[in-house]
Amino acid sequence: MSHPGPALTPADQRHHHWETIYAAKPSTQHSWYQPTPSVSLALIQSAALDPGAKIIDIGGGASTLPDHLLTQGYRNLTVLDLASAALDQSRQRLGLAASTIDWIAADILAWQPPTRYALWHDRAVFHFLTDPAARAAYLATLTRALLPGASVILATFALDGPEKCSGLPVRRYSPQTLADELGSAFTLLESTTEDHHTPSGGLQRFVYCRFGH
Numbered sequence: 001m002s003h004p005g006p007a008l009t010p011a012d013q014r015h016h017h018w019e020t021i022y023a024a025k026p027s028t029q030h031s032w033y034q035p036t037p038s039v040s041l042a043l044i045q046s047a048a049l050d051p052g053a054k055i056i057d058i059g060g061g062a063s064t065l066p067d068h069l070l071t072q073g074y075r076n077l078t079v080l081d082l083a084s085a086a087l088d089q090s091r092q093r094l095g096l097a098a099s100t101i102d103w104i105a106a107d108i109l110a111w112q113p114p115t116r117y118a119l120w121h122d123r124a125v126f127h128f129l130t131d132p133a134a135r136a137a138y139l140a141t142l143t144r145a146l147l148p149g150a151s152v153i154l155a156t157f158a159l160d161g162p163e164k165c166s167g168l169p170v171r172r173y174s175p176q177t178l179a180d181e182l183g184s185a186f187t188l189l190e191s192t193t194e195d196h197h198t199p200s201g202g203l204q205r206f207v208y209c210r211f212g213h
Contacts (some may be wrong), residue, residue, distance in 0.1 A: 061086025
């Protein structure tokens with residue numbers, strides 16, 4: 001009689017879930033895909049960074065954001081994602097340019113930043129953290145990873161956005177509730193909403209906030 005293997009830890013479950021999601025179909029068919037991440041690019045422009053400033057994209061996996069940032073002259077980019085399959089898709093898409101980017105396969109809840117960044121960008125990771133302990137771990141990593149005066153751009157589903165994504169529940173936010181989560185060490189500098197049209201024709205409303213630290 002066979003015995004079941006050890007139960008997966010929450011971290012292992014997260015990793016398995018996202019590796020499976022990204023391996024299932026091309027990145028252009030996922031609901032969050034954007035050919036041009038216009039709102040993110042505008043908010044990054046608002047941060048008025050030096051081209052050599054360190055920028056990290058959390059959960060950036062197969063996002064096209066680094067393609068556009070490279071085109072705009074930014075040259076110190078890091079992309080972190082839980083799913084190696086997502087990072088592989090971006091590396092293949094970028095070709096030789098991929099060698100100029102630092103790719104990190106890691107769980108943001110356990111990752112130890114090796115350096116500090118001038119800008120932290122996260123579109124659609126934070127809203128999956130429905131457990132207060134997970135949000136606390138994320139914010140602890142965020143704080144450790146920032147340079148003084150850094151900008152933080154967070155994008156989540158808005159209060160009238162979807163309640164689930166990729167089979168998982170999410171926590172929806174307004175600019176004020178995002179500011180409340182981050183706490184007094186961060187100042188809300190600007191916010192906007194986006195009606196994101198998914199590749200399959202659906203509509204997802206996002207809220208974007210840029211904070212100063």
